[in-house]
Amino acid sequence: MATTLVRVWNDNVFPFRQVFKDKEIVIGAKKCVEMEETEAHEFKSAFSPIVRDADGQPTPESYKMIRVEKTDKSAHKPVVAPSEFACQACGLKFVNKKELETHIDSEHIEQLADKDEADKRRKRNAGDKA
Numbered sequence: 001m002a003t004t005l006v007r008v009w010n011d012n013v014f015p016f017r018q019v020f021k022d023k024e025i026v027i028g029a030k031k032c033v034e035m036e037e038t039e040a041h042e043f044k045s046a047f048s049p050i051v052r053d054a055d056g057q058p059t060p061e062s063y064k065m066i067r068v069e070k071t072d073k074s075a076h077k078p079v080v081a082p083s084e085f086a087c088q089a090c091g092l093k094f095v096n097k098k099e100l101e102t103h104i105d106s107e108h109i110e111q112l113a114d115k116d117e118a119d120k121r122r123k124r125n126a127g128d129k130a
Helices: 038-047 097-107 114-130
Strands: 007-010 017-020 023-027 031-036 066-071
Touching: 007 023, 007 038, 017 038, 023 031, 031 038, 038 066, 097 114
Parallel strands: none
Antiparallel strands: 007 031, 007 066, 017 023
């Protein structure tokens, strides 16, 4: 089973450190580390005590302000052009966009929900015939 890596962010303006599963994890202020997803959620939910100053007030340095962010590795993949162009109205398939557009203009122009687009296509087609 493949492990999914996520980013664990420290949203505090102070570095955060905590011992988790016998390892000390240190995340810099406004920085992140990568972890396996299930461990990241366990780390986020693990108890971290609030340290108090001499007056009994909580110190902001001890606040655990952690968030888990999924990383989408697929976002960096190049976009692949579709290998076929299918009409959404009738399901016919075409080899290129031009053939699909011609089909839509001749068979489905009245079915277009966007009336401005339908008018634009009609004007374009009238210009092609002139």
